[in-house]
Amino acid sequence: MLVGLMGSGKSTVGRLISDALGRPLSDSDPFLRARYGATAAQIAAGHGVAGLHEREAEHVLAELRGEPKVITAAASSVEDPRVRDALRGTLVVWLDAPDAVLTERMRTGDHRPAFPPESVRARREPYFREVADLTFDVSVTTPEEIAAAVLAEMGLPAADHG
Numbered sequence: 178m179l180v181g182l183m184g185s186g187k188s189t190v191g192r193l194i195s196d197a198l199g200r201p202l203s204d205s206d207p208f209l210r211a212r213y214g215a216t217a218a219q220i221a222a223g224h225g226v227a228g229l230h231e232r233e234a235e236h237v238l239a240e241l242r243g244e245p246k247v248i249t250a251a252a253s254s255v256e257d258p259r260v261r262d263a264l265r266g267t268l269v270v271w272l273d274a275p276d277a278v279l280t281e282r283m284r285t286g287d288h289r290p291a292f293p294p295e296s297v298r299a300r301r302e303p304y305f306r307e308v309a310d311l312t313f314d315v316s317v318t319t320p321e322e323i324a325a326a327v328l329a330e331m332g333l334p335a336a337d338h339g
């Protein structure tokens with residue numbers, strides 16, 4: 178499972194790892210769209226931030242129970258103690274970068290509500306640290322390098338892009 182603040186590259190890296198493993202990818206945003214017909218931003222507007230975070234935690238809890246897969250979790254999900262408990266025994270990868278880099282990368286989609294990284298970092302950092310087995314600074318590491326390192330951690334060869 179991939180965790181990290183918004184724009185840290187979870188979906189990008191998750192796709193590479195899922196392709197390499199031949200396992201499904203379960204990404205928070207498509208999950209919300211499929212189940213609720215709405216983006217995270219729309220759910221936050223309609224149900225409040227707490228309502229959004231509840232739905233995002235449900236995504237992780239439901240998917241951890243299913244078949245083996247790659248899960249790209251919403252940034253908020255580590256705040257839920259049920260999620261942190263359920264993650265025991267799962268390989269968890271934390272993607273992070275300086276706030277300025279994340280702020281820039283968050284601009285790449287309109288599905289995201291506007292939560293600046295500095296407003297949530299202090300609260301979430303201890304949780305990311307608690308659950309993470311591997312951590313990457315995505316300001317200096319490419320998605321391909323991260324995917325290769327995760328596969329190596331799993332004892333598998335890097336994906337063949339040739």
Ligand SMILES: Nc1ncnc2c1ncn2[C@@H]1O[C@H](COP(=O)(O)OP(=O)(O)OP(=O)(O)O)[C@@H](O)[C@H]1O
Pocket residue numbers: 181182183184185186187188189190206249251252282283285289315316318319320
């Ligand atoms: N290691 C990287 N180096 C440079 N750019 C990256 C890297 N990883 C992702 N990006 C770019 O950063 C942007 C955000 O990536 P992505 O959508 O995967 O983040 P995310 O963590 O899934 O965001 P969200 O929390 O909103 O779902 C995209 O434009 C992506 O191409």
Ligand SMILES: O=C(O)C1=C[C@@H](O)[C@@H](O)[C@H](O)C1
Pocket residue numbers: 183217218221229233250251252253289290292297
């Ligand atoms: O609180 C947050 O940082 C977030 C809440 C939701 O919008 C999520 O969709 C997003 O991943 C981040």
Ligand SMILES: [Mg+2]
Pocket residue numbers: 187188189204206249
């Ligand atoms: Mg994403």
